[in-house]
Each structure stands twice: as structure tokens, then as C-alpha cells.
Amino acid sequence: MEIQIRTIDETKKEYIEIGCHKTDEKVQEIVRFIKSRQGCFEVNRDEKQYQIPIVDIYYIESVDERTFLYLKDDCYESRKRLYEFEEVLSGRQFIRISKSVIVNMMKISAIKPAMNGRFFCQLENGEKVIVSRKYVPDLKEKLKTN
Amino acid sequence: MKEHIKETFGTFFIITTLICIAMYILGSVFKPEQRFGYEVFLYPVIYGAVASVPGLIMYTKNEMSIAQVIIRKILQLLMLIAVVMMMVFGGSSLSHDQLITAIGVAASVVVIFIAVHIIQWMLDSKTALKMTEDLEKWKKAYNN
Numbered sequence: 001m002e003i004q005i006r007t008i009d010e011t012k013k014e015y016i017e018i019g020c021h022k023t024d025e026k027v028q029e030i031v032r033f034i035k036s037r038q039g040c041f042e043v044n045r046d047e048k049q050y051q052i053p054i055v056d057i058y059y060i061e062s063v064d065e066r067t068f069l070y071l072k073d074d075c076y077e078s079r080k081r082l083y084e085f086e087e088v089l090s091g092r093q094f095i096r097i098s099k100s101v102i103v104n105m106m107k108i109s110a111i112k113p114a115m116n117g118r119f120f121c122q123l124e125n126g127e128k129v130i131v132s133r134k135y136v137p138d139l140k141e142k143l144k145t146n
Numbered sequence: 147m148k149e150h151i152k153e154t155f156g157t158f159f160i161i162t163t164l165i166c167i168a169m170y171i172l173g174s175v176f177k178p179e180q181r182f183g184y185e186v187f188l189y190p191v192i193y194g195a196v197a198s199v200p201g202l203i204m205y206t207k208n209e210m211s212i213a214q215v216i217i218r219k220i221l222q223l224l225m226l227i228a229v230v231m232m233m234v235f236g237g238s239s240l241s242h243d244q245l246i247t248a249i250g251v252a253a254s255v256v257v258i259f260i261a262v263h264i265i266q267w268m269l270d271s272k273t274a275l276k277m278t279e280d281l282e283k284w285k286k287a288y289n290n
Contacts, residue, residue, distance in 0.1 A: 013289055093288055098209055106285060111277040113270035115215045116204055117153050119277070132209055133153070143280035 043069055043076035052076060054092070058123050059103040060085050072125045095142050097121065098132040105142070154201050160262050162194030168254040176247055196233060197255075200225035219263075227255050 008014070016034055020027050035053035043050050058070045062082040069076045078085075086096055093106045103121055110122040111131070119131040119139075131139060169190065173180060200222045210218070230251060240248055 100209070105281065106288070108281060111274045111281060113267060113274045115212060115219075116210065117266070117270070119270070119274055130209060140277065140280075143277060143284050145284070 041069065041078060041080075043078045045074070045076045050076060054089070055104075055106070057094075057104050058107045058125060058127065059101055059129055060094075062100045070127070095135075095139060097135050097139060098130055101129050103129055111139075154198050157201055157262060157266070158194050158198040160265055161197050161258065162190045164258045164261055165190040165193050165197075168258055172250055172254055176250060193230065193233065196229055197226055197258075200229060223256065223259050226259060227252050230255050 018027060018030065032053070035055055039054040040051045041054060041057075043052055052069065052071065056071050058072065060078075060082065061068050061070065067078045067080055067082055067085070069078055082100065082102065085094075085102055089102065094102050094104055097103050103123075107124050108121045109124050111119050112122060114120045114130060117133045117136075119136060120128045121131060122128055203222050203225065204215075204218055231248065234251055235244065235248060
């Protein structure tokens, strides 16, 4: 496989492009490696341990003192508490939107009104997560940054 | 609680405005010959303030489901009708004429309640649209 590295202008967004005949296991492995370079979390499912890339997380939810990480179609559990994730992910594309949920802003496709002064985030996989009214000002503030 | 008080305050102004409109319509229909003094300007404010109190039933520290919100909203409406009836008729038994007026008042409470929620929904929709636009800009900036 030929490897090409091209220097681009600093004003342009950096990217990695893979030219392949089909997306097989080898290509998936390369993709997993690239994603892992952007950070990973150690999680569990069915008593097995996995490493999941931070960029693939849609939202993190705390339910009855257990913490779950939701990806596009999968769900994993972590021993970490929600506040620990909040600390680790501060300054990245994640934001706390309720007492029990941290959402990946890059995975939100739209924000819509819910009842009682709340809003909900429509995610790219079709799921909806509620933004409680207490966290609405924080979300507005974060959207003003950058 | 702070956010809830802020929202109750906003609701108070919407209710007060709508009560002024309801008083004008109901007055024109039931007692067009009635004349008032300056104290009448205070009634919408007092009714608005009292009508905002049942809104506190919506306060909870836990996140409510949609079903819980709807149930509490229905309770809020029933409490609101009871409070307004107490204020207007003082809890005494109603004559036939008063009964018709009471039905008109109850109907206007329901109409105002629905109108308040429609106005709030429209305001929230506008805010949500703005946030979605800001989100798109934020995503572009974050990627760069």
C-alpha cells in the first residue's frame, strides 16, 4: 500500500484520506488506530473490556449510580463516575446537559423545544436527549465560544 | 429553582397581558354597561400574580418524563381554575346568572392557559432554532 503525505495550508482543516478498493478489516483497523490517537476510554460490556474512541461517543449517562457510554448503535458501561468524565472531557466537544447526561456536541443534529422550558438534542443516530432548563444557559454559552 | 422562578416571572407578564384581553372580551359580552374606577388596572396584575402561583407545582429537582409533565400541567390548570373561581366568586354558592358567568370565566382561564403555552412554545422554538444555527457554526469552528 502506497503512503502519501501532503502538507496543506494552515488555514485548511487537517484530514486523513484512505484510498482503498473495499472497506475491509485492515482498513477498519487503520481507522480504529487513527481514532484512538484522539483519545480512548476503557469500558466494559458482557464482562469483556473494550477501548472506545472518544470521538465515537454520542452521550454518557448516569443511571442508578452506574455510568453508560452510548455510541451510534452500542452501549458500554464504565466504572468512572459522570463527574470524572466531565472533568476529563472539559475543553473538548462534550457538555453536561442535565444532572445525568453529558453529550457530544459534534453528534447533535438539531436542538428542539421540549415541554416545560426544556429542550432536547436530536442526535445523528436518531436518539433524543433532554437538556434541563438549569443547563440551557451553559449550552448557549458554549455555543458562543470558538 | 432559580430558573423556575425566572420562568414563572416571564409567565406572569404573559398571563397579565392575556387577562387584560380576556377581561375586555368577557366584559363586553356579559356586562357592556359596567363602568370602573382606576382600581381596575390592578386586577390583571393581581390575577396574573395569583395565577402564576399554581405554576410552582411544576418544580421538581428530578428530571420529569413527558407523561409526568402532562399530568402536572393538568393539575396546574385545575388548581388555576379553582384559584380564579375563589377570587371571583369568593367560594359562595352561585345563582343561575353567576353560573353562566362562572362557565365563561373557567373557559377564559383554559383559553389563557393554552395561549400562554402556545406563546412559550413559539419563544422556545425560536431559541431552539437560534441554538441549532449556533451549533452549526460551532461545529465548523471546532473542526477548523
